[in-house]
Amino acid sequence: MSLFDFFRARSTDNPKPELWQFKHWQVRVIRSLRRKTLGLELKPHQPIIVRTNKSTTRNEIEKILEQKQRWLEKNLEKLNSLPRTQRRELKEGEKIHFLGETFSLRKSVTPLKSAFLVRTESHINFLMPQEMLQEPLTPKMVHQILRQFYLREARKYLPLLLKEIAQQTGLQPKKLRVGYMSSRWGSCSSKGTISLNSKIMAAPSWVIESVIVHELCHLRHMNHSKEYWKLANSLFPRHQEADQWLHDHLS
Ligand SMILES: [Zn+2]
Incomplete structure (x- = not known):
């Protein structure tokens, strides 16, 4: 490949999707040069995404979809039965x-x-x-x-709850930070600062307690080792149930 070919190849390597109809499904094909294998991605109420390289033909892709038909049916049905994520509007009665x-x-x-x-x-x-x-x-x-709203409420509620749990467990953080975080419920730094996500205020108090205990236990063990879980389980036996609650309701 000459340098010119290399650049030309690269410049056409932007994933321009192709959209087809296959049986009763819509299929979106996203091609990339470097891709070696063919991958399928399913999302609720959206076309099936096929990721593949430049040379796979439509025929070849359809053959694979045909082979995977049962798997596709089963998983798409499952995904599409989930309610669409509600868009909040702040309407009267919401x-x-x-x-x-x-x-x-x-x-x-x-x-x-x-x-x-x-x-x-x-x-x-x-x-x-x-x-x-x-x-x-x-x-x-x-x-x-x-x-x-959640941040204001969290700044009133979480410091008091943390103080109470710290007293009960003897696990005393250096500092508490309450803020909005997009991807985690809490964290614990090596300097002993506990951070809590203000979004947790939507959850029941026992679930919030579980998140606080989880982070406080990291003051002893900065990992998720056997010793860590031994301590966490002894202080808060319902943490698995709490994780499940968060997964089902707030993620
Ligand atoms: Zn952890």
């Missing part, structure tokens, strides 16, 4: 999860300049400035409003 309970949303107007959520005994009030009533909220605004 359900908001807080400490494992479901609150319904009530809208009202505030003279203040920005929109926010406030919790009462029985409801979560959505207060918004008059001028915002006309225009629909963008998904980004919805995300921000919810994020602020």
Whole structure:
């Protein structure tokens, strides 16, 4: 291959998808030069994704799909039976999860300049400035409003709960950080700082306790060794159940 060919080959190596119909499925083929094997990817309510190299023909791909038909049927049915992830809109009566309970949303107007959520005994009030009533909220605004709500509540609730658990277990962190994290519930640094994700406020308190105990145990063992789990299990036997709850409800 000359240098020129090399660059030309590279420049055509962007994955431009092809979309076909195969039986009752849509198939999206994404090709890349370096790919050696053919891979299938399934997502709910979306075309089947086939990743392959430049030279595989449509015929060859269809032959493979044919061979995998039963596997595809079974797994797509399973995936498509899952509810589509609900898009939040902050509408009157919408359900908001807080400490494992479901609150319904009530809208009202505030003279203040920005929109926010406030919790009462029985409801979560959505207060918004008059001028915002006309225009629909963008998904980004919805995300921000919810994020602020959980963060404010988390900063009140989590330090007290952590203090209580630290006293009970004798595992004392140096510092607590509460913030929004996109991919984990908590972490523990080698300097003894525990970080907790404010999104955890949607979960019931026993699940939050489990996350806190998990991180506190890392003050003793900075790994997930046998010794670590021995300690974690002795302090909080329901942690597996709690992980399952998080997986089923918040991930
Ligand atoms: Zn861990």
